[in-house]
Amino acid sequence: MRWVQRWERRLRPVDEAAAAAAARRWAALPAVARTPGQLIGRRSTGCEGTHGVFPACDFACKPCYHSRDANKVRVDGPHTVATVDAQMAFLASERGPAAFAQLIGGEVSLLAPADHAAALQAMRAHGRVPMSMTHGDFDEAYLRQVALDAAGRRRFRSLSFAAHIDTTMFGRRGAEKPRSEAALHLHRAAFCAMFDRLRREHGVKAYLAHNMTVTPANLGQVAEVVRRCRRQGWRMFSFQPAAYVGNEQRWTEGFRTISDDDVWAQIEAGVGRSLPYRALQFGDLRCNRTTWGAWVGERYVPLLDEDDPADLAARDALFEALPGNYLSEPSTAVKVLRIARLLVRRPRLVGTAVAFGWRFARRAGGLRAVRHGIAPMTFVMHRFMDAEVVAPAWELLQRGERSDDPELLAAQERLEACVYSMAHPERGELVPACVQHCLLDPAENRALAVALPRSPGRERARV
Numbered sequence: 513m514r515w516v517q518r519w520e521r522r523l524r525p526v527d528e529a530a531a532a533a534a535a536r537r538w539a540a541l542p543a544v545a546r547t548p549g550q551l552i553g554r555r556s557t558g559c560e561g562t563h564g565v566f567p568a569c570d571f572a573c574k575p576c577y578h579s580r581d582a583n584k585v586r587v588d589g590p591h592t593v594a595t596v597d598a599q600m601a602f603l604a605s606e607r608g609p610a611a612f613a614q615l616i617g618g619e620v621s622l623l624a625p626a627d628h629a630a631a632l633q634a635m636r637a638h639g640r641v642p643m644s645m646t647h648g649d650f651d652e653a654y655l656r657q658v659a660l661d662a663a664g665r666r667r668f669r670s671l672s673f674a675a676h677i678d679t680t681m682f683g684r685r686g687a688e689k690p691r692s693e694a695a696l697h698l699h700r701a702a703f704c705a706m707f708d709r710l711r712r713e714h715g716v717k718a719y720l721a722h723n724m725t726v727t728p729a730n731l732g733q734v735a736e737v738v739r740r741c742r743r744q745g746w747r748m749f750s751f752q753p754a755a756y757v758g759n760e761q762r763w764t765e766g767f768r769t770i771s772d773d774d775v776w777a778q779i780e781a782g783v784g785r786s787l788p789y790r791a792l793q794f795g796d797l798r799c800n801r802t803t804w805g806a807w808v809g810e811r812y813v814p815l816l817d818e819d820d821p822a823d824l825a826a827r828d829a830l831f832e833a834l835p836g837n838y839l840s841e842p843s844t845a846v847k848v849l850r851i852a853r854l855l856v857r858r859p860r861l862v863g864t865a866v867a868f869g870w871r872f873a874r875r876a877g878g879l880r881a882v883r884h885g886i887a888p889m890t891f892v893m894h895r896f897m898d899a900e901v902v903a904p905a906w907e908l909l910q911r912g913e914r915s916d917d918p919e920l921l922a923a924q925e926r927l928e929a930c931v932y933s934m935a936h937p938e939r940g941e942l943v944p945a946c947v948q949h950c951l952l953d954p955a956e957n958r959a960l961a962v963a964l965p966r967s968p969g970r971e972r973a974r975v
């Protein structure tokens with residue numbers, strides 16, 4: 513009987529714990545973020561990230577969001593794995609059974625490969641879908657030692673990496689001080705090629721995201737990065753307008769002269785069409801713009817057309833029928849059975865799905881165009897806030913007060929709708945990454961530098 517009950521629960525279309533976690537997030541969202549396209553509190557509880565685990569890095573980026581003391585902290589495997597485990601356990605208790613989570617320091621490839629793998633396994637054990645954040649400058653041997661065990665057997669069916677590659681970064685082998693984004697295209701391609709070989713030779717799939725900080729100096733090269741690199745193997749292109757966060761010695765002038773629209777226009781120029789970002793919203797639009805879609809031949813086709821009422825109705829039907837996410841369910845077969853069970857209960861959704869598929873195919877150029885395959889790709893822009901606004905906004909939020917200064921009020925709303933949370937299990941608190949980097953990192957890294965002092969020469973250099 514218990515076996516039957518367990519399977520009956522597992523095959524329910526809606527995961528109760530995930531739906532409850534989503535509902536809690538919706539209830540905590542500020543009114544301005546409760547838009548029809550809002551994913552937070554409906555299909556997602558947001559993304560998560562680690563902190564205080566391996567803050568050191570061997571690059572010198574301008575800007576760098578880490579505090580000055582980050583590089584005084586030793587990269588320590590046991591500390592990393594234990595801290596990741598505690599943070600993810602707390603996130604699971606607060607944010608429900610599953611979420612995307614970033615294994616972020618510092619530079620992740622400074623971890624020994626076995627420690628890197630152990631940290632990913634700890635994240636997975638708490639239902640998280642981890643993504644390793646890297647500058648991408650590590651050797652293939654390192655990747656294989658993370659992906660495979662000592663006997664050459666794969667540790668993971670799939671890996672997810674976000675590689676930050678742009679001209680604000682200094683120290684990359686073969687491009688120590690790149691003069692243009694074009695000088696980095698081969699490095700971008702080489703990074704993707706390592707994962708392609710890993711898939712072909714060992715069956716380990718990869719989801720690769722390309723990150724790029726945007727400053728006045730490289731804004732005009734964004735479109736070219738998209739155009740030239742979109743076929744390299746990336747599934748996501750994410751652009752971060754530079755902000756005054758972290759180490760002040762790495763700041764340069766002019767970051768505030770670039771608007772969200774400036775950056776988005778460049779991405780659109782690279783894609784060759786407008787990118788709708790209101791149909792599906794992730795947190796606050798002043799923090800994030802996102803377009804999901806796919807390349808069909810040479811044409812990029814957004815998943816939803818924000819001007820098409822039928823698309824928006826299909827989105828609303830999905831949100832209503834399937835609250836919470838499906839990430840916690842590892843089996844594709846079970847996911848399919850859940851959907852099938854849902855469709856039996858609500859057969860009208862079949863018509864909604866078929867009509868949506870037909871509209872997508874029509875936008876893509878017809879069934880003949882789609883027949884040759886589609887390549888999913890997501891475009892993201894994430895704008896961190898400046899430290900000078902985060903500090904007073906967070907202080908007011910902690911006191912339960914609302915600012916009457918429009919700039920501070922906007923910052924408060926963005927923090928409340930934050931989609932990038934970091935955990936402090938020791939004091940039972942989740943904080944937005946902006947708060948972590950602007951306010952908490954300096955003291956945290958000073959304490960870590962005492963607990964884990966760096967001993968030069970004893971750490972692994974890049975393999």
Ligand code: SF4
Nearest residue numbers: 799896930931945946
């Ligand atoms: S980390 Fe900051 S910029 Fe990013 S979603 Fe959270 S509040 Fe917004």
